[in-house]
Amino acid sequence: MADQSNASMVAGRYGRALFDLASEQNSVAAVEADLRSLKTALAESRDLRALVGSPAFGAADKAKGLAAIAEKAQLHPTTRKFLGLLAANGRASALSEVIRAFEALAAQARGAVSAEVTTAVPLSAAQAKGVAAALRQALGKEPEIATRVDPAILGGIRVKVGSRLFDASLRSKLDSLKFALKRA
Known part of the structure; x- marks a missing residue:
């Protein structure tokens, strides 16, 4: 748990630094x-996930790989430099979390709120619309929703907005029942 907390703190600091730099350069939208x-590429490419996440690759190899991807994708110079810095500092494995932190800051700057919705199966268009409407009403702001599918939750939904987590997953209900039965 401490490692996860430390990783999210690191990602938050890097995400904030990138957001501040992009704001100064009026390049938030481009970054x-x-x-x-990059988030889509990470989701779709097992090789890219292995490159950034595996300790088998050193910082120099990660920097070269990310630089090649940035060049091929014609990323903004700020993004390119940032990826190089992230790799050079041995933090490439935090790229996904840094992206989430940056997206949350960018959404906040636009007056929107980032929400991560996790379900066991993909949401239909009608379900996604319903979740967005419920979040809009509950938060009083326009939600920018990132969806994830995680079969481990078995069913239901988990919504994370900032540091708040609403967990109505079947997995958490079963865990609560298991805990209650152990105490009885």
Whole structure:
């Protein structure tokens, strides 16, 4: 748990630094678009996930790999330099979390709120619309929703907005029942 907390703190600091730099350069939209592309690439490419996450690759190898990807994708110079810095500092494995932190800051600057919705199966268009409407009403702001599918939650939904977590997953209900039965 401490490692996860430390990793999210590191990602938060890097995400904040990138957001501040992009704000100063009036390039938040360009950097955010780059990060969205990288997020998609990370989700779709097992090789890219292995490159950034595996300790088998050194910082120099990660920097070269990320630089090649940035060049091929024609990413904004700020994004390119940031990826190099992230790799050089041995933090490439935190790239996904840094992207999430940046997206949350960019959404906040636009007056929107980032929400991560996790379900056991993909949401239909009608379900996604319903979740967005419920979040809009509950938060009083326009939600920018990132969806994830995690079969481990078995069913239901988990919504994370900032540091708040609403967990109505079947997995958490079963864990609560298991805990209650152990105490009885």
